[in-house]
Amino acid sequence: xxxxxxxxxxxxxxxxxxxxxxxxxxxxxxxxxxxxxxxxxxxxxxxxxxxxxxxxxxxxxxxxxxxxxxxxxxxxxxxxxxxxxxxxxxxxxxxxxxxxxxxxxxxxxxxxxxxxxxxxxxxxxxxxxxxxxxxxxxxxxxxxxxxxxxxxxxxxxxxxxxxxxxxxxxxxxxxxxxxxxxxxxxxxxxxxxxxxxxxxxxxxxxxxxxxxxxxxxxxxxxxxxxxxxxxxxxxxxxxxxxxxxxxxxxxxxxxxxxxxxxxxxxxxxxxxxxxxxxxxxxxxxxxxxxxxxxxxxxxxxxxxxxxxxxxxxxxxxxxxxxxxxxxxxxxxxxxxxxxxxxxxxxxxxxxxxxxxxxxxxxxxxxxxxxxxxxxxxxxxxxxxxxxxxxxxxxxxxxxxxxxxxxxxxxxxxxxxxxxxxxxxxxxxxxxxxxxxxxxxxxxxxxxxxxxxxxxxxxxxxxxxxxxxxxxxxxxxxxxxxxxxxxxxxxxxxxxx
Amino acid sequence: xxxxxxxxxxxxxxxxxxxxxxxxxxxxxxxxxxxxxxxxxxxxxxxxxxxxxxxxxxxxxxxxxxxxxxxxxxxxxxxxxxxxxxxxxxxxxxxxxxxxxxxxxxxxxxxxxxxxxxxxxxxxxxxxxxxxxxxxxxxxxxxxxxxxxxxxxxxxxxxxxxxxxxxxxxxxxxxxxxxxxxxxxxxxxxxxxxxxxxxxxxxxxxxxxxxxxxxxxxxxxxxxxxxxxxxxxxxxxxxxxxxxxxxxxxxxxxxxxxxxxxxxxxxxxxxxxxxxxxxxxxxxxxxxx
Ligand code: SF4
Ligand code: SF4
Numbered sequence: 001x002x003x004x005x006x007x008x009x010x011x012x013x014x015x016x017x018x019x020x021x022x023x024x025x026x027x028x029x030x031x032x033x034x035x036x037x038x039x040x041x042x043x044x045x046x047x048x049x050x051x052x053x054x055x056x057x058x059x060x061x062x063x064x065x066x067x068x069x070x071x072x073x074x075x076x077x078x079x080x081x082x083x084x085x086x087x088x089x090x091x092x093x094x095x096x097x098x099x100x101x102x103x104x105x106x107x108x109x110x111x112x113x114x115x116x117x118x119x120x121x122x123x124x125x126x127x128x129x130x131x132x133x134x135x136x137x138x139x140x141x142x143x144x145x146x147x148x149x150x151x152x153x154x155x156x157x158x159x160x161x162x163x164x165x166x167x168x169x170x171x172x173x174x175x176x177x178x179x180x181x182x183x184x185x186x187x188x189x190x191x192x193x194x195x196x197x198x199x200x201x202x203x204x205x206x207x208x209x210x211x212x213x214x215x216x217x218x219x220x221x222x223x224x225x226x227x228x229x230x231x232x233x234x235x236x237x238x239x240x241x242x243x244x245x246x247x248x249x250x251x252x253x254x255x256x257x258x259x260x261x262x263x264x265x266x267x268x269x270x271x272x273x274x275x276x277x278x279x280x281x282x283x284x285x286x287x288x289x290x291x292x293x294x295x296x297x298x299x300x301x302x303x304x305x306x307x308x309x310x311x312x313x314x315x316x317x318x319x320x321x322x323x324x325x326x327x328x329x330x331x332x333x334x335x336x337x338x339x340x341x342x343x344x345x346x347x348x349x350x351x352x353x354x355x356x357x358x359x360x361x362x363x364x365x366x367x368x369x370x371x372x373x374x375x376x377x378x379x380x381x382x383x384x385x386x387x388x389x390x391x392x393x394x395x396x397x398x399x400x401x402x403x404x405x406x407x408x409x410x411x412x413x414x415x416x417x418x419x420x421x422x423x424x425x426x427x428x429x430x431x432x433x434x435x436x437x438x439x440x441x442x443x444x445x446x447x448x449x450x451x452x453x454x455x456x457x458x459x460x461x462x463x464x465x466x467x468x469x470x471x472x473x474x475x476x477x478x479x480x481x482x483x484x485x486x487x488x489x490x491x492x493x494x495x496x
Numbered sequence: 497x498x499x500x501x502x503x504x505x506x507x508x509x510x511x512x513x514x515x516x517x518x519x520x521x522x523x524x525x526x527x528x529x530x531x532x533x534x535x536x537x538x539x540x541x542x543x544x545x546x547x548x549x550x551x552x553x554x555x556x557x558x559x560x561x562x563x564x565x566x567x568x569x570x571x572x573x574x575x576x577x578x579x580x581x582x583x584x585x586x587x588x589x590x591x592x593x594x595x596x597x598x599x600x601x602x603x604x605x606x607x608x609x610x611x612x613x614x615x616x617x618x619x620x621x622x623x624x625x626x627x628x629x630x631x632x633x634x635x636x637x638x639x640x641x642x643x644x645x646x647x648x649x650x651x652x653x654x655x656x657x658x659x660x661x662x663x664x665x666x667x668x669x670x671x672x673x674x675x676x677x678x679x680x681x682x683x684x685x686x687x688x689x690x691x692x693x694x695x696x697x698x699x700x701x702x703x704x705x706x707x708x709x710x711x712x713x714x715x716x717x718x719x720x721x722x723x724x725x726x727x728x729x730x731x732x733x734x735x736x737x738x739x740x741x742x743x744x745x746x747x748x749x750x751x752x753x754x755x756x757x758x759x760x761x762x763x764x765x766x767x768x769x770x771x772x773x774x775x776x777x778x779x780x781x782x783x784x785x
Binding site: 288388391392393396397398399400401406436455457462470 | 528623625626627634636637638639685695732735736737746780782
């Protein structure tokens with residue numbers, strides 16, 4: 001326990017002494033320099049509503065990430081039973097009851113569009129909530145800082161440790177921290193690969209050194225990235241590498257809820273003294289708690305800044321201070337620009353409007369794309385055909401003067417059972433159709449969940465030969481349930 | 497440059513001493529991550545020198561610690577592929593064409609193997625799609641001069657046509673005009689008759705004269721109605737497919753000078769398994785009998 005919280009637990013509320021931290025915002029505007037080496041940030045522990053919320057979100061997101069590949073889903077005898085599986089060798093993507101073939105990746109496009117619109121929507125409502133709570137960089141950095149605090153203590157202890165000369169204690173602590181970080185990194189990379197193979201089998205293979213080399217290298221690369229990004233680079237990833245902060249600036253407007261400091265209420269700031277008169281001064285006691293907890297190394301009292309990820313930890317820190325000095329909460333809070341203006345003009349605050357053109361449009365777009373995808377999923381056919389017309393030669397003249405074209409027809413059977421099909425044509429007069437290696441055109445068998453390929457010849461007598469080209473359709477019919485797939489193609493003959 | 501260190505007033509950073517259009521370049525150090533990446537690359541390169549073959553010597557090169565050689569790699573890969581194919585090739589070698597065609601696995605392997613062997617050995621004359629050219633038969637159609645069953649196709653590939661092989665398939669059409677076997681008028685008549693039996697425009701009077709000529713001179717090989725004869729390699733004349741063209745001009749040329757197409761024998765150039773695969777592939781092109 002550090003001094004401030006010790007003080008908090010011992011003293012009574014109104015007479016509490018609030019520790020004033022000697023800290024300078026690392027990322028101050030005046031200090032922003034393109035070439036300066038990074039100044040290390042030592043975020044202090046925050047306590048409060050948002051911190052709790054962040055722990056919950058962290059637990060939920062990490063649980064989903066680590067556990068999802070272990071969920072089983074029975075698809076019958078011919079298919080894997082992993083609920084979420086990206087099966088590269090078989091070229092299938094499984095997601096619970098959804099099963100996607102490579103030519104259906106547009107579902108993924110739809111999902112990405114929805115994800116992007118969702119991000120737009122929440123950002124226009126409440127600023128960078130994605131960054132503050134759910135972004136993997138934030139979640140893992142938070143986890144790494146938690147480990148760091150566990151091993152090296154809170155802010156002041158860490159600063160002291162870093163300044164201290166090398167000792168057994170320092171080496172032991174530093175080593176422990178890095179080992180824990182690397183272990184977390186390995187667990188992170190390890191979890192990733194389970195999405196690409198049967199998880200229980202792969203786990204055994206991993207530890208018996210039977211797994212493919214790509215599995216080990218993926219774990220190594222992701223472990224390295226997690227360790228470097230979450231442990232070393234932290235806020236620099238958000239500030240210098242991520243494009244998203246630049247985009248988000250365009251998504252928030254004056255009615256978005258964003259973490260901000262009420263300077264109308266806080267200023268002029270001055271240090272706290274007992275029994276002081278609050279009428280002549282602002283509520284901010286310049287204790288710098290909000291600066292000390294900030295993982296991005298900024299001072300929220302300087303106004304909106306690119307670095308701020310809206311993690312709300314400064315709100316928790318300041319609310320704790322306000323409670324202790326018995327002043328109203330929310331000196332720093334989720335607030336809209338409109339309210340800042342209104343207070344400045346002496347008017348009452350207003351509730352943030354949720355329904356605005358921007359949010360309604362985003363929500364409507366999400367609904368539309370969602371409905372389209374749902375419709376596509378519901379009507380998804382379990383039968384597809386692809387037709388390749390022979391190019392070389394385009395057509396063959398037969399001895400009776402007739403013209404023959406060759407085709408390769410691929411029938412995709414997306415059901416988990418064997419199906420038998422009949423093949424026919426529409427729109428070509430007097431045409432004869434034959435399938436290589438088959439008696440007749442009926443009873444083409446396609447194995448469960450597979451694609452089968454057939455060579456098909458279509459010939460027309462000389463009298464019916466088209467001049468140049470003619471369009472027609474292939475019709476493939478499931479003999480069992482009458483399901484049909486129709487595809488158009490061309491028949492070519494000599495130009496006359 | 498050390499003698500002339502100039503500092504930028506605003507930033508206090510040393511300049512490079514250059515000036516372009518009034519703009520001075522500051523001498524900022526490289527970012528540290530950049531430097532580390534650079535050093536890491538140097539270390540990597542040194543490791544590479546040691547581990548892989550790198551340095552050229554006068555008559556050879558350093559071999560590297562792990563003895564890697566990309567050439568050996570290719571040799572190994574080819575041997576590996578050969579070994580993988582051997583299980584099929586060995587079976588194809590001894591199986592009959594009918595047996596191969598009855599076995600889906602062997603059939604698919606033969607079709608793929610035949611296709612690539614065709615591209616390497618046959619496509620120069622018969623075309624990439626086996627579509628043929630004037631004088632080189634189209635192998636997709638249903639007209640076969642020497643027969644289109646897999647066995648007959650295989651025989652043609654083995655021994656060739658008019659090739660140097662002793663078992664080659666051989667036939668000679670007389671050069672009726674050049675050798676003075678027929679009068680020019682008789683040639684014209686027989687050409688009209690051939691136009692007639694192949695369903696083309698013709699001179700009826702000349703054609704009926706030509707019928708007599710045909711019966712005397714041509715029918716022994718091409719059949720009474722011009723239906724052709726595989727055993728003699730005599731093309732069918734009563735259809736729409738012509739090796740050297742079927743119009744009046746081309747027919748006249750054929751009767752006058754005869755044709756003498758040659759296909760090489762492949763017995764000594766390709767192994768038995770490859771020829772079998774080729775026969776199966778060519779037969780699969782759609783016109784096989
Ligand atoms: S200023 Fe506040 S909300 Fe923004 S990053 Fe820092 S602690 Fe989080
Ligand atoms: S805003 Fe709150 S936490 Fe920050 S210095 Fe002022 S009183 Fe302290």
